[in-house]
Amino acid sequence: MRWLIFLRAVNVGGTGKLAMAPLRDALAGAGAGNVQSYIQSGNLALDLDETSAAAVEDWLGGQIEALAGFRPGAVALEAPLLKAARAALPFAGTAPRMTHMGLFRGATAGDALDRLAGYCTQGEELALGDHCLYLHTPNGIGRSKLSGRIEPAMGLPVTLRNLNTVEKMLSLA
Known part of the structure; x- marks a missing residue:
């Protein structure tokens, strides 16, 4: 099965260094077969005879721990699932580098969107989809008040990727 895997907090700000x-x-x-990576922030595509995303994440965490001495969080998604999530993007015509998908697995807090909406400013938009939170931050995610509030509001680990990265990962599927 082809898996697209997004590591959390790898090679960001001097922490989680992983070549x-x-x-x-x-x-x-x-x-793993046909292992590919995209940029240094922990985006992987690989073939693995495993049907459980949780098992893929656990296997990968063990491999990284053996190699680098730490176990980063990860979100493993089957390629068709990410493709469907990308196709459902609710924001048409937005700049790909200003539009993000917050990827996760599991059930979110029921009031997550309401809690996050209060932090939207300057034309920011958000929507919830299957396995992702869609964000449009016209002034950049670094300037957004949403940054740092997503995981507490969602009630589970989330890793953000802009649409450029999502598109590249889909090309590796």
Whole structure:
């Protein structure tokens, strides 16, 4: 099965340092096929004979821990699931680098959108989809008041990727 995996807090701000080339080699050596990575922030595509996203995340965490000494969070999604989530993007015509998908697995807090909506400013938009929170931040995610409030409001781990990254990952599917 083809998996698209998004690591959390890897190679960001000097924490979670993880070189992608040795990781690709380690994953291939551990049985993954057609291992590819995109940029250094922890975006992986690979084939693995596993049907459970939780099992893929656990397997990957163990491989990274053996290689680098830490276990980052991860969101593993089957390629068709990410493709469907991307196709359902509710914001037409937005700049890809200013439009993000907050990827997660599991059930969100029931009032998550209401809690986050109060922090939207300057034309920001958000919507909830299957396995993702859609965000449009016209002035950038770094300037948004939403940044840092997403996970507490959602009640589960979330990792953000802009549409450029999502599109590139889909091309690796």
